[in-house]
Amino acid sequence: MGLIDDAYTLFLREMLIFKKNIAMNAVRSTIFPLLFVLLLGSFGSAPKNVPVAVVNYASGPAALNFINMLQTGNGVSIVAETTQQQALGLLSEGSVAAVVVIPSGFSTTGTQSTVHVYLDNSQPQSAEVVSTQVNTAAAKLSAVAVQNPAVTVVTNYAYGASSNYISFVIGGILVMVASFGAVFSAGFTVISDRQLGNLKAFLTTPINQISVLISKIAYGTFQSVFSAYVGLVIGLLYGATIAAGIIGLIELLWIILLVGLGFGSLAIALATRAKEQQTYALIGQTIVMPMSFLGGAFVPVTLLPKFLLPVVEADPLTYAVNAVRDIMIKGSLPLPTLISTSVILLAFALAMSGVAYLLFKDTSKQI
Amino acid sequence: MAEEYAIYIDDLVKSFGSFTAVNGVNLKIKKGEIFGLLGPNGAGKSTIISILLGLLPPTSGKVVVNGIDVQKDPSGARTHIGVVTQETVVEPELTAEQNLMIFARLYHIPKAEMQKSIEFALELSDLVQFRKAYAGTFSGGMKRRLETAKSLMHAPEIILLDEPTTGLDVQNRTQIWNLLRDINKKQNVTILMTTQYLEEADQLCDRIGIIDHGKMIALGTPDELRKSIGLNSVIEVTVDKEELQRAAAAFRKAGLEPTILNNRVTSPGGSNATKKIEGLLNIMSTSKINVRNISMHEPTIDDVFLKLTGSEVRDTSGEYKGKGVIMGRGR
Numbered sequence: 001m002g003l004i005d006d007a008y009t010l011f012l013r014e015m016l017i018f019k020k021n022i023a024m025n026a027v028r029s030t031i032f033p034l035l036f037v038l039l040l041g042s043f044g045s046a047p048k049n050v051p052v053a054v055v056n057y058a059s060g061p062a063a064l065n066f067i068n069m070l071q072t073g074n075g076v077s078i079v080a081e082t083t084q085q086q087a088l089g090l091l092s093e094g095s096v097a098a099v100v101v102i103p104s105g106f107s108t109t110g111t112q113s114t115v116h117v118y119l120d121n122s123q124p125q126s127a128e129v130v131s132t133q134v135n136t137a138a139a140k141l142s143a144v145a146v147q148n149p150a151v152t153v154v155t156n157y158a159y160g161a162s163s164n165y166i167s168f169v170i171g172g173i174l175v176m177v178a179s180f181g182a183v184f185s186a187g188f189t190v191i192s193d194r195q196l197g198n199l200k201a202f203l204t205t206p207i208n209q210i211s212v213l214i215s216k217i218a219y220g221t222f223q224s225v226f227s228a229y230v231g232l233v234i235g236l237l238y239g240a241t242i243a244a245g246i247i248g249l250i251e252l253l254w255i256i257l258l259v260g261l262g263f264g265s266l267a268i269a270l271a272t273r274a275k276e277q278q279t280y281a282l283i284g285q286t287i288v289m290p291m292s293f294l295g296g297a298f299v300p301v302t303l304l305p306k307f308l309l310p311v312v313e314a315d316p317l318t319y320a321v322n323a324v325r326d327i328m329i330k331g332s333l334p335l336p337t338l339i340s341t342s343v344i345l346l347a348f349a350l351a352m353s354g355v356a357y358l359l360f361k362d363t364s365k366q367i
Numbered sequence: 368m369a370e371e372y373a374i375y376i377d378d379l380v381k382s383f384g385s386f387t388a389v390n391g392v393n394l395k396i397k398k399g400e401i402f403g404l405l406g407p408n409g410a411g412k413s414t415i416i417s418i419l420l421g422l423l424p425p426t427s428g429k430v431v432v433n434g435i436d437v438q439k440d441p442s443g444a445r446t447h448i449g450v451v452t453q454e455t456v457v458e459p460e461l462t463a464e465q466n467l468m469i470f471a472r473l474y475h476i477p478k479a480e481m482q483k484s485i486e487f488a489l490e491l492s493d494l495v496q497f498r499k500a501y502a503g504t505f506s507g508g509m510k511r512r513l514e515t516a517k518s519l520m521h522a523p524e525i526i527l528l529d530e531p532t533t534g535l536d537v538q539n540r541t542q543i544w545n546l547l548r549d550i551n552k553k554q555n556v557t558i559l560m561t562t563q564y565l566e567e568a569d570q571l572c573d574r575i576g577i578i579d580h581g582k583m584i585a586l587g588t589p590d591e592l593r594k595s596i597g598l599n600s601v602i603e604v605t606v607d608k609e610e611l612q613r614a615a616a617a618f619r620k621a622g623l624e625p626t627i628l629n630n631r632v633t634s635p636g637g638s639n640a641t642k643k644i645e646g647l648l649n650i651m652s653t654s655k656i657n658v659r660n661i662s663m664h665e666p667t668i669d670d671v672f673l674k675l676t677g678s679e680v681r682d683t684s685g686e687y688k689g690k691g692v693i694m695g696r697g698r
Binding site for chain 2: 016196
């Protein structure tokens with residue numbers, strides 16, 4: 001009859017209550033992602049100054065004309081590269097959103113020429129901007145084909161061709177509902193258990209109080225996974241895809257579990273200090289909402305003002321969101337990313353559970 | 368020698384910073400005894416109970432429960448204790464049976480006996496036919512019975528009752544008390560209770576301890592306590608608040624020693640109590656004091672308590688501090 005047995009008993013209790021309220025819980029877990037998919041699914045903000053690498057193998061005025069037309073407006077900002085290889089390197093690093101390759105025969109007047117575009121479609125809004133810009137430039141040039149070549153654009157997607165903005169948004173929503181799920185389940189039960197006297201009642205039994213802590217964190221984590229998978233189902237029904245396939249589901253589970261552990265612990269730490277559910281809800285929202293936004297759940301972090309970047313880098317959700325997008329859009333989570341993301345999320349979970357332990361230890365000592 | 372007692376407390380001190388909540392308390396409660404611990408709010412009762420349960424470490428002193436040193440093995444000590452608290456603690460979103468099952472596991476009742484304990488508790492609380500019903504649908508009395516049975520399902524040798532009948536109607540209170548007395552007699556279970564209902568303590572407890580400012584100021588059977596304060600009768604007059612001072616003056620004129628409490632003036636009757644009451648009535652009628660009620664009675668534990676602590680055991684508001692508003696459970 002150890003700590004884990006007792007924690008299991010208390011977790012079982014949470015599960016029985018969960019089972020009783022499952023319909024309500026499922027509805028609640030559905031509304032949020034559904035709303036976001038409907039609101040954001042067809043509404044991507046157009047980014048500005050999207051970095052594009054241009055490799056110009058041609059010489060002569062037509063190619064320069066084309067580049068000038070590309071630069072019209074402030075949609076893209078051009079980086080000149082000398083070789084296609086270098087440019088594609090930048091693309092896979094993520095430092096440019098697209099590569100435009102102008103072939104050597106481009107300048108010959110009146111001939112048919114092909115421009116190759118390589119698009120990072122894991123950032124769908126940026127990809128959209130580049131695509132429009134390139135096609136517009138090509139159309140303008142073709143219209144005056146007497147001096148210029150007629151241009152055909154061939155677009156190559158860097159990642160699975162089927163990815164879309166829904167996959168992008170759902171990736172962020174999964175991480176957001178996972179963190180919200182943990183904070184608004186585990187924390188609330190700690191407060192209601194304290195108000196109803198359950199915490200005291202547990203402590204009068206032979207169990208160690210740490211088992212209460214463990215069971216609450218476990219419950220928060222469970223709710224994270226539940227909410228995230230409900231959100232995932234909605235996303236898939238709405239047209240999102242998981243490029244990584246079945247193994248992606250397992251990788252997703254791992255990332256969500258780590259998010260749940262961290263935010264479940266954060267929830268307990270907050271709930272030991274907030275005496276009322278209203279106060280708790282306010283504090284919880286104030287912390288988790290900005291963390292989700294700054295983590296890039298809805299807009300790419302490259303669109304955020306520069307002074308926020310240190311905050312973005314310190315936000316564990318940034319890494320979780322990136323990992324989830326790798327899985328859903330790029331089709332694979334590179335091992336170094338998996339390891340670094342796991343380490344960051346685990347460190348966050350450990351730190352938070354440490355704080356929760358210290359705060360929980362001296363709570364409800366008096367009968 | 369500590370092993371002979373159900374509860375053995377030796378020179379217990381508990382300080383919180385500069386505040387000493389418990390200041391050198393000695394208490395030996397025999398097995399099978401019903402003991403009442405009385406004291407005003409903040410006297411140290413709850414602190415003593417928390418220390419008995421091993422939830423708070425004592426600053427100094429020794430606490431032994433059923434032969435187990437609480438500091439060395441708090442979890443072991445708790446297996447012998449059942450606690451019935453002020454609040455009715457049942458989980459409204461679990462059935463009666465599930466409520467009991469969870470606590471059977473937390474009490475570490477062996478798997479083989481678990482079902483038997485649950486059945487025992489269902490019968491004890493008279494809820495056998497409601498076993499599959501959610502506790503949230505129960506009446507206050509049913510919840511209280513479930514809570515009490517839940518606290519007793521592991522057959523503890525010692526029961527701690529912290530204000531056990533607060534907020535219960537008379538019928539439910541009697542029911543709970545009959546249950547506890549029954550267990551006490553049949554199974555020789557020791558009961559330590561704190562209560563605000565002094566008349567209840569008077570009727571039920573074998574012995575009573577009165578605690579104030581962390582010190583045990585009186586200890587004995589209810590009879591011994593009544594005799595110890597040297598009262599053979601108490602005179603009590605109820606008047607309007609504005610007339611309290613004048614009534615007290617009238618008491619003094621009649622040769623009595625008045626104490627003012629809420630809207631009452633009381634005094635020990637002493638010898639010739641009947642003569643004094645006559646004199647008092649005369650004085651009050653000439654001073655035109657509007658007497659709402661006057662009585663003379665045998666001293667009760669209330670009077671003992673008042674004399675020793677100078678206060679009433681219950682809050683003047685008549686109810687213990689309310690709990691915060693409980694909202695939806697958020698699951």
